[in-house]
Amino acid sequence: MSRSLTVLAADDGSPGVPDCAEYWLCQQLYDWFGLDWLAENAQVLVATPARIVLVVVLAVVVRALAHRGIRRLTDRTSTGAVPTILRPLRNRVAQSDAGDQITERRTQRAEAIGSVLRSFASIVVLGIAVVLVLGELGINLAPIVASAGVVGVALGFGAQNLIKDFVAGIGIILEDQYGVGDVVDLGEASGTVEAVGLRITRLRDVNGVVWYVRNGEVLRVGNKSQGFAQVVIDMPVAHDTDLEKARAIMQEVADAMYREEDWAAVLLAEPESLGVEQITAEGVFLRLVVRATNADQWRVGRELRMRLKERFVAEGIRTPLPLLAGTTGVSAGIR
Secondary structure, X not given: OOOOOOEEOXXXXXXXXXXXXXXXXXXXXXXHHOOHHHHHOHHHHHHHHHHHHHHHHHHHHHHHHHHHHHHHHHHHHHHOOOOHHHOOHHHOOOOHHHHHHHHHHHHHHHHHHHHHHHHHHHHHHHHHHHHHHHHHOOOOHHHHHHHHHHHHHHHHHHOHHHHHHXXXXXXXXXXXOOOOOOEEEOOOOEEEEEEEOOOEXXXXXOOOOEEEEEHHHOOOOEEOOOOEEEEEEEEEEOOXXXXXXXXXXXXXXXXXHHHOHHHOOOEOOOOEEEEEEEEOXXXXXXXXXXXXXXXXXXXXXXXXXXXXXXHHHHHOOOOOOOOOHHHHHHHHHHO
């Protein structure tokens, strides 16, 4: 609020004294320095700069405190120990590598989330500080806000895909849909995740091809590395095979592997031989299911298939003979 200050002349001819009856800072400055021009312009020369400096100092302090709080929160989250109760029963003894991998993944998530939170806090605090400073300078904010709104709408339409990617990336990180080292299926591309950013996910497939997938285009995620893995093996046998004998042999081979010390930390539950899964013109398929750690699921599958094949050969259990192209066509026509 502007105040009009008048200078009153003294009776004895001394310099005039500013009228500071309604403005304490004016009187205080005149008492301290005895300068009429400083007292008359106290609002412009002292009060407004002091308020601007106070706003800037408070903004810097609040921003620093917010960054410190976010950093402490993310550091505590990233370095926290994995609760023992959350570890698999057969894997509690000690998978130091798995524990290191979980800690590293948690650290990466915490760092990404902390970076986003710190940037958001800085934008909010500095934005409020700029608005307050402009208000102290007497600048009309209405045109600025209107112009900023128009520019924001234009940028929003022009960069909507970019914004969509960033928002989706934040959701992926917060929800822990996948992380570095996970084997995932993203639809068009599948493989091992090498990097998870706010805009792009980079993964490498089994052929060594590197795929860059925009986070906003990820509609579904099949993660093969979270929790445990279910190894499903369908062994084909000939139609005239003793199916009960073949099923018992599959259960016996899997149980023997489950009891071995080398595989004790890998196999998380007792195997199940489920029996006949499918009957086709080619043969009969018997299914075996084994629960394993996600990192060793492919190694377990290969080992079991090799052992089952060797045991089937030793027991004289025949696998189906391949059908000729003409025979396959006839069979298809009959069906």
